[in-house]
Amino acid sequence: MSYPAARPVTFSVNGVSHTLSLAPWVTLLDALRERLRLTGTKKGCDHGQCGACTVLCNDQRILSCMTLAVMKQGAAITTIEGIATGDTLHPLQQAFIDHDAFQCGYCTPGQICSAIGMLREGKARTRTEVKELMSGNLCRCGANKTIIDAIMEVKESYE
Amino acid sequence: MNNFDYLQPQSVSEAVDQAGTNDSNRFIAGGTNLLDLWKYDLLHPAALIDINQLPALNSITETAEGGLRLGALCTNAATAYHPLVEERYPLLSKAILAGASAQIRNMATNGGNLLQRTRCYYFYDPAVPCNKRNPGSGCPAIGGYNRMHAILGASDQCIAVFPSDMCVALAALNAVVLVTGQQGDRSIPFADFHRLPGDQPALDNTLLPGELITAIDLPPNRFATNYSYLKLRDRHSYAFALVSVATALDLDGDTIREARIALGGVAHKPWRNELAEQFLQGKAAIEANFAAAADILLQGAQGYQHNGFKIPLAKKAIIRNSLMALDPASQLPGAQPSA
Numbered sequence: 001m002s003y004p005a006a007r008p009v010t011f012s013v014n015g016v017s018h019t020l021s022l023a024p025w026v027t028l029l030d031a032l033r034e035r036l037r038l039t040g041t042k043k044g045c046d047h048g049q050c051g052a053c054t055v056l057c058n059d060q061r062i063l064s065c066m067t068l069a070v071m072k073q074g075a076a077i078t079t080i081e082g083i084a085t086g087d088t089l090h091p092l093q094q095a096f097i098d099h100d101a102f103q104c105g106y107c108t109p110g111q112i113c114s115a116i117g118m119l120r121e122g123k124a125r126t127r128t129e130v131k132e133l134m135s136g137n138l139c140r141c142g143a144n145k146t147i148i149d150a151i152m153e154v155k156e157s158y159e
Numbered sequence: 160m161n162n163f164d165y166l167q168p169q170s171v172s173e174a175v176d177q178a179g180t181n182d183s184n185r186f187i188a189g190g191t192n193l194l195d196l197w198k199y200d201l202l203h204p205a206a207l208i209d210i211n212q213l214p215a216l217n218s219i220t221e222t223a224e225g226g227l228r229l230g231a232l233c234t235n236a237a238t239a240y241h242p243l244v245e246e247r248y249p250l251l252s253k254a255i256l257a258g259a260s261a262q263i264r265n266m267a268t269n270g271g272n273l274l275q276r277t278r279c280y281y282f283y284d285p286a287v288p289c290n291k292r293n294p295g296s297g298c299p300a301i302g303g304y305n306r307m308h309a310i311l312g313a314s315d316q317c318i319a320v321f322p323s324d325m326c327v328a329l330a331a332l333n334a335v336v337l338v339t340g341q342q343g344d345r346s347i348p349f350a351d352f353h354r355l356p357g358d359q360p361a362l363d364n365t366l367l368p369g370e371l372i373t374a375i376d377l378p379p380n381r382f383a384t385n386y387s388y389l390k391l392r393d394r395h396s397y398a399f400a401l402v403s404v405a406t407a408l409d410l411d412g413d414t415i416r417e418a419r420i421a422l423g424g425v426a427h428k429p430w431r432n433e434l435a436e437q438f439l440q441g442k443a444a445i446e447a448n449f450a451a452a453a454d455i456l457l458q459g460a461q462g463y464q465h466n467g468f469k470i471p472l473a474k475k476a477i478i479r480n481s482l483m484a485l486d487p488a489s490q491l492p493g494a495q496p497s498a
């Protein structure tokens with residue numbers, strides 16, 4: 001069987017442009033983790049059910065496991081490695097620490113990227129709505145209460 | 160998982176031509192269901208035809224008759240939050256926002272929503288027979304564990320349900336699906352787009368091989384005031400419906416001028432029965448009438464070993480949702496029951 005050739009794909013990750021030679025079936029998640037060694041983005045279910053692989057694509061939160069990297073030519077990707085400013089943590093990173101918003105930490109990068117996207121969308125007004133709009137990020141440790149506490153603190157400090 | 164080629168057509172006609180060169184070629188837009196099926200080894204595309212670069216499919220515009228045309232490539236999120244959709248078709252916004260997660264709604268498109276496959280767990284398990292996946296092999300859901308399965312319109316070959324929320328609202332709103340293909344353009348009334356399993360459960364819908372959805376038309380209506388979408392499921396959010404109900408009412412005081420009721424999670428397609436809607440026409444918007452309409456809508460419902468609960472659940476959901484439609488402010492986000 002002959003396989004279609006890999007092709008060059010250029011997109012930026014955390015403000016740095018990368019050109020990779022990728023086969024069509026490589027997901028954005030695998031390109032980030034295996035080719036760019038940005039392992040902060042996690043592979044949980046790999047089927048779009050858990051949210052651990054959430055990244056920002058052109059400022060919108062998406063699932064990198066359900067995205068082919070070749071489809072993101074020219075896109076601007078932001079991962080958990082790209083949200084701090086130097087040594088200063090992003091407010092959500094600091095709030096997650098302050099509220100003890102994790103146990104094992106595996107879902108945390110996806111939770112934080114998703115929360116950044118959710119706050120930017122500006123559709124959640126109440127805690128109930130924040131919970132609803134964060135429901136695509138599962139925490140199997142059950143830290144959901146403190147996760148929402150952390151997000152609410154940042155949300156309210158923005159308002 | 161198989162390897163595949165990747166094509167980037169520059170026009171709709173080029174995309175249609177590329178689909179025609181190999182029956183195993185597939186269009187990809189959001190990819191949220193297609194890539195999942197590929198990863199489960201249920202779909203083996205020869206080439207994926209990436210239609211995301213076709214701007215002609217990516218807008219929401221007003222139609223001459225006063226409705227809206229939703230581009231097939233518009234995302235579920237862009238559609239649900241579009242000012243004209245929120246203003247004229249809030250039932251559709253509610254239904255879309257009851258489905259999937261925010262990340263998936265940012266990716267998944269309107270055309271793709273119509274084409275998602277069932278979530279029947281036997282369909283997803285290649286180790287067991289399935290008439291939808293492998294015609295003629297059998298249906299383990301009949302006589303197996305069938306809690307999520309159909310109570311209406313099923314056949315002795317398949318009792319799978321269609322999982323969409325968005326399509327339940329589109330059915331209630333009498334949407335029209337616009338498609339194009341090598342035989343030209345067609346308009347398909349929403350009720351005729353999805354099909355019942357019958358003796359061909361492998362076919363979810365009436366699209367011809369290689370046809371491409373280009374847009375969904377919404378006709379003008381008077382349902383922007385009294386509407387509700389209720390979704391009942393095993394967890395409060397990010398789960399498929401056991402039963403969902405889209406209700407749209409056009410009221411003259413306390414009298415129903417026109418009613419639409421569509422059910423999700425109960426059949427191989429969104430379920431409507433115009434007799435139930437005609438029954439409500441000219442009647443008072445009260446619980447007893449909604450209960451009688453529910454009985455008409457659920458006529459012929461049949462439970463299997465584990466899903467018989469859906470029949471009384473659907474009746475209660477229809478009544479409750481009709482009452483919530485009288486006061487849409489009573490609805491919680493995610494189409495949850497009112498507090």
